[in-house]
Amino acid sequence: MTDATPNNETLVSVLTAPGRSALATIAIVGVHARQIAQSLFTPHRGDFDLENDPGPYYGRFGGDVSDDVVLAETSTTHLPSIEIHCHGGSAMVEALLAQVQQAGAKAVTWQELLRTEGKSEVCIEATEALTRCRTSRAAAVLLDQANGALDRAIEKIASSSDHAAARELLSWQNFGLHLTEPWKILLVGPPNVGKSSLLNAILGHERAIVSPTAGTTRDVVHGETSIDGWSFVFADGAGIRSTEDEIERAGISLIQRAMINADMCLIIQDLSIPKVQNELIPYVDHDHLTIGNKADLGSPWSRDERDQLDQCVSARTGQGVDDLLQQIVRRLVPRIPASGTPVPFTHRQIEILTTLAHRPG
Numbered sequence: 001m002t003d004a005t006p007n008n009e010t011l012v013s014v015l016t017a018p019g020r021s022a023l024a025t026i027a028i029v030g031v032h033a034r035q036i037a038q039s040l041f042t043p044h045r046g047d048f049d050l051e052n053d054p055g056p057y058y059g060r061f062g063g064d065v066s067d068d069v070v071l072a073e074t075s076t077t078h079l080p081s082i083e084i085h086c087h088g089g090s091a092m093v094e095a096l097l098a099q100v101q102q103a104g105a106k107a108v109t110w111q112e113l114l115r116t117e118g119k120s121e122v123c124i125e126a127t128e129a130l131t132r133c134r135t136s137r138a139a140a141v142l143l144d145q146a147n148g149a150l151d152r153a154i155e156k157i158a159s160s161s162d163h164a165a166a167r168e169l170l171s172w173q174n175f176g177l178h179l180t181e182p183w184k185i186l187l188v189g190p191p192n193v194g195k196s197s198l199l200n201a202i203l204g205h206e207r208a209i210v211s212p213t214a215g216t217t218r219d220v221v222h223g224e225t226s227i228d229g230w231s232f233v234f235a236d237g238a239g240i241r242s243t244e245d246e247i248e249r250a251g252i253s254l255i256q257r258a259m260i261n262a263d264m265c266l267i268i269q270d271l272s273i274p275k276v277q278n279e280l281i282p283y284v285d286h287d288h289l290t291i292g293n294k295a296d297l298g299s300p301w302s303r304d305e306r307d308q309l310d311q312c313v314s315a316r317t318g319q320g321v322d323d324l325l326q327q328i329v330r331r332l333v334p335r336i337p338a339s340g341t342p343v344p345f346t347h348r349q350i351e352i353l354t355t356l357a358h359r360p361g
Contacts, residue, residue: 010036012105013113014093017131021088026096028105029113033080034073036103041071050080061086065095122151125346129180137229138179144340150349153342157356166357169344172337173353176345182224182231183332184261189268190279194293197315198268199223199236202325227325230333235262263332264288266324271312272297275305287331295319 010030016023028036034050041048043059055072061084070085086096101107108116114124126146133139145151150169157165187195203223222235265288269278272294289310292301296314299306306312311327313320337343344350 010105011108011113011116012097012100013108013110014097015083015110015113016088018090020090024086024088024093026084026086026093026100027074027110027113028080028082028084028100029116030079030105032104033082036100036105037071037082037084039103040099041069050082062096062099065092065099067092067096120148120151122154122349123148125349126150129345132180134182134224134231135226135229138231140339141176141179141337141341141343142345145343145345149340150342150344154349154352154356157353161356161359163357163359166353169342170350170353170357172335172341172343173350175333175335175337176343176349177347178230178263179343179345182233183263185232185234185264185266185328186262187234187236187266187268190270193268193270193278194315195236195268196221198266198291198293198313198321199234201313201315201318201321202234228329228333230329232328264328266291268293269309271295271299271301271306274300289324289327289331291324 008031010028010032012026012028015025015027037050038048040063041057041059041061043057046057048057048059050073054074057071059069059071060066061069061071067086072083073080074083075081084096086092097107111124111128114127119127123146126142130139130142130146133142153165153169156162157169187199189195199221203225222233224231224233226232267288267290269275269290269292271292290308292299292306292309292312293315295312296317296319311320311324313324315321344353
C-alpha cells in the first residue's frame with residue numbers, strides 16, 4: 001500500500017457483499033486508523049496495543065450499538081490498515097460503519113479502497129469477478145489475473161508494440177468472458193424428440209416437465225451445471241413446428257430468439273422414427289451438434305444416417321450422455337490456460353488489447 005489516500009484521509013469500507021450473511025468485514029485504512037480503532041474497541045481480556053501487536057483481538061466494537069468482533073491490523077506498509085470482522089446482519093454493519101465515520105473516517109466503496117492501495121483496474125476487476133465465478137477452475141484463472149499476470153503482459157505489449165503477443169492474448173477472450181458467465185447451450189428440435197428428458201438427464205434431476213403430449217413445454221426452462229470444472233447453462237423450450245396454438249407459437253418464438261444468443265445449439269432428432277419424418281430445424285449459423293435421441297429404442301435409421309450425427313444418446317437410460325457432455329466441453333473449451341497465463345476477461349481489457357494489436361509501430 002502507498003500513502004495515496006487523498007489529503008491523508010482515513011477511509012472505511014465494507015469488504016463483504018451487501019445483504020444478510022454470517023460475517024462481514026469492515027476495513028479502516030489511513031493515518032488515523034489506529035486511533036479510531038482505539039476509540040471504539042474494548043478487548044474482552046488483556047491489553048489492546050496495535051502499535052506493538054497487530055492482533056488479532058477479540059472484544060466489543062462500537063458505542064451505544066456494539067458487537068462482538070475480531071479485530072486485527074493487516075498493514076503491509078507504513079499506512080495502518082485495520083480489519084473488523086463482525087456479525088453480517090446489514091443493520092449491525094451499517095451501525096458500526098456509521099460510528100467509524102463519526103470518529104473521522106470517510107466511507108468509500110471497496111473498489112475505491114483498493115485504488116488507494118495502488119491496485120490496478122485489472123486487479124480490481126479480477127477481485128470483483130471472483131465473487132461471480134462459479135467453479136474453482138475459473139477462480140484459479142482469475143486469481144492469476146488478480147496477482148498481476150494480465151497487467152504484466154499488457155505492460156510488456158504496450159512498451160514493445162508486440163502485435164503478435166496482443167493477438168495471442170485476444171485468442172483467450174471468449175474463454176475469459178465465460179469465467180464469470182456460463183456457456184449457454186440450447187436444446188432445439190420438434191415436439192416429442194425428448195428435449196426435456198435429455199435436459200433432465202444432463203442436469204441429473206427433473207428440471208423440465210416430461211409429457212407425451214406435444215407442445216407441453218412453452219417457456220424456456222434453464223438449468224445450470226458444471227462439466228470438468230467449467231460452468232454451463234442448458235436450456236429447453238418449445239418444440240419447433242407449425243401450429244395454430246397462439247401460446248405455443250409464442251413459446252416457439254422465445255426459443256428461436258434464444259438460439260441467437262446461445263453459444264451452442266443441440267439439434268435433437270428422434271431415432272425411433274425414420275429420418276425423413278424428422279422435421280428440419282433451422283438454426284443460426286454458429287456452433288451446434290446434431291444429436292439422435294432414443295437410442296435405446298429400435299431405429300429405422302441406416303448406419304450412414306446415424307454416422308452423420310455427432311452423438312447418439314438415450315435420455316431415458318443415460319446412454320451416450322457423458323460422451324455428449326465431453327464433446328460439448330471439447331468444442332467450447334478447446335484450450336485450457338496453464339497456471340499463470342494472462343487471460344483477458346472483461347470487454348474493457350479486450351478493447352485495450354485490440355487497440356494495442358492494431359497500433360502502428
